[in-house]
Amino acid sequence: xxxxxxxxxxxxxxxxxxxxxxxxxxxxxxxxxxxxxxxxxxxxxxxxxxxxxxxxxxxxxxxxxxxxxxxxxxxxxxxxxxxxxxxxxxxxxxxxxxxxxxxxxxxxxxxxxxxxxxxxxxxxxxxxxxxxxxxxxxxxxxxxxxxx
Amino acid sequence: xxxxxxxxxxxxxxxxxxxxxxxxxxxxxxxxxxxxxxxxxxxxxxxxxxxxxxxxxxxxxxxxxxxxxxxxxxxxxxxxxxxxxxxxxxxxxxxxxxxxxxxxxxxxxxxxxxxxxxxxxxxxxxxxxxxxxxxxxxxxxxxxxxxxxxxxxxxxxx
Numbered sequence: 142x143x144x145x146x147x148x149x150x151x152x153x154x155x156x157x158x159x160x161x162x163x164x165x166x167x168x169x170x171x172x173x174x175x176x177x178x179x180x181x182x183x184x185x186x187x188x189x190x191x192x193x194x195x196x197x198x199x200x201x202x203x204x205x206x207x208x209x210x211x212x213x214x215x216x217x218x219x220x221x222x223x224x225x226x227x228x229x230x231x232x233x234x235x236x237x238x239x240x241x242x243x244x245x246x247x248x249x250x251x252x253x254x255x256x257x258x259x260x261x262x263x264x265x266x267x268x269x270x271x272x273x274x275x276x277x278x279x280x281x282x283x284x285x286x287x288x289x
Numbered sequence: 290x291x292x293x294x295x296x297x298x299x300x301x302x303x304x305x306x307x308x309x310x311x312x313x314x315x316x317x318x319x320x321x322x323x324x325x326x327x328x329x330x331x332x333x334x335x336x337x338x339x340x341x342x343x344x345x346x347x348x349x350x351x352x353x354x355x356x357x358x359x360x361x362x363x364x365x366x367x368x369x370x371x372x373x374x375x376x377x378x379x380x381x382x383x384x385x386x387x388x389x390x391x392x393x394x395x396x397x398x399x400x401x402x403x404x405x406x407x408x409x410x411x412x413x414x415x416x417x418x419x420x421x422x423x424x425x426x427x428x429x430x431x432x433x434x435x436x437x438x439x440x441x442x443x444x445x446x447x
Contacts, residue, residue, distance in 0.1 A: 184361050184362070184365060187357070187358070187361050188357075188358035188361055188362075191354050191356075191358040191361070192354075192355075192358060194354035194357070195352050195354040195355040198352060198354055206354065209354070210354060210357075213354075213357055217361070220361075224364070224365070224368060227368070228368050231369075231372050232372055232375065232376075235372060235375075235376045236376075236379070239379055239380060242319060242320070242323065242383075243315075243316065243319065244313075244315070244319060244320065244383070244387060245383060246382075246383055246386050248379065248382035248383070248386075259378060260378045260379065260382075261371065261375030261378055262372065263375050263379065275371070280364070281342075281345070281360045281363035281364050281367060282357075282360050282364075284363075286349075
């Protein structure tokens with residue numbers, strides 16, 4: 142069975158009353174907004190550091206530019222755990238939205254027929270596995286040939 | 290093993306089949322619309338990602354620090370694309386299920402006698418269409434022939 146769809150918390154959601162489902166979704170919305178806010182702020186800091194480094198470099202202030210790049214690296218590293226948590230919450234939020242749709246069926250049938258059907262991030266089990274995938278899949282720096 | 294679905298449908302009165310078909314049809318439209326919406330969302334994000342990549346490719350020739358900010362934006366969009374693609378796969382599987390049921394019910398009402406072979410013939414059409422409609426066919430492309438056999442034995446009850 143697909144990793145995410147085998148969790149008892151996920152399976153039992155469909156059996157809950159609409160009121161209870163809405164409560165869970167509201168809690169998730171709050172968590173999602175908070176994580177998004179933190180993520181946006183970390184990204185904004187990182188972009189500021191990058192802009193600063195660019196400015197300093199163009200003025201020939203190489204040492205200070207290097208410091209700004211180091212600050213960027215720190216912002217980048219600190220945004221990774223938030224990004225991972227954000228992706229996980231967003232997946233759960235989206236999953237519950239789809240599960241709330243009338244006529245929803247778990248893809249057990251397809252999952253039973255084929256073990257290798259790609260349900261993307263829903264197929265990933267433990268959170269550390271999810272973190273590893275996000276870190277490697279979501280890496281435009283490597284894609285652009287930038288070595289930090 | 291439980292009886293094949295087409296056998297169970299064949300034993301149902303017409304009124305019950307009508308109701309069942311109506312329900313699956315409604316669900317099918319609902320999931321199809323949701324899937325189309327998600328596909329549009331992904332397409333727009335991929336466009337945005339591609340534009341940022343072009344921007345980054347230009348910036349990289351001017352200044353590495355400048356490109357870092359753009360890469361941060363790209364990273365966030367890429368994460369959103371991964372999430373949306375996963376949701377799309379879930380919507381697609383639901384669309385497939387309801388479409389499959391509508392076809393079986395309609396054919397049962399029309400007096401089509403189903404057997405594992407006929408069920409098997411329904412599958413490639415469905416999956417080809419799903420793959421064609423979808424932006425991300427992921428790894429469903431290579432599984433059709435095996436899937437046919439497995440549907441044959443699982444749904445068909447062989």
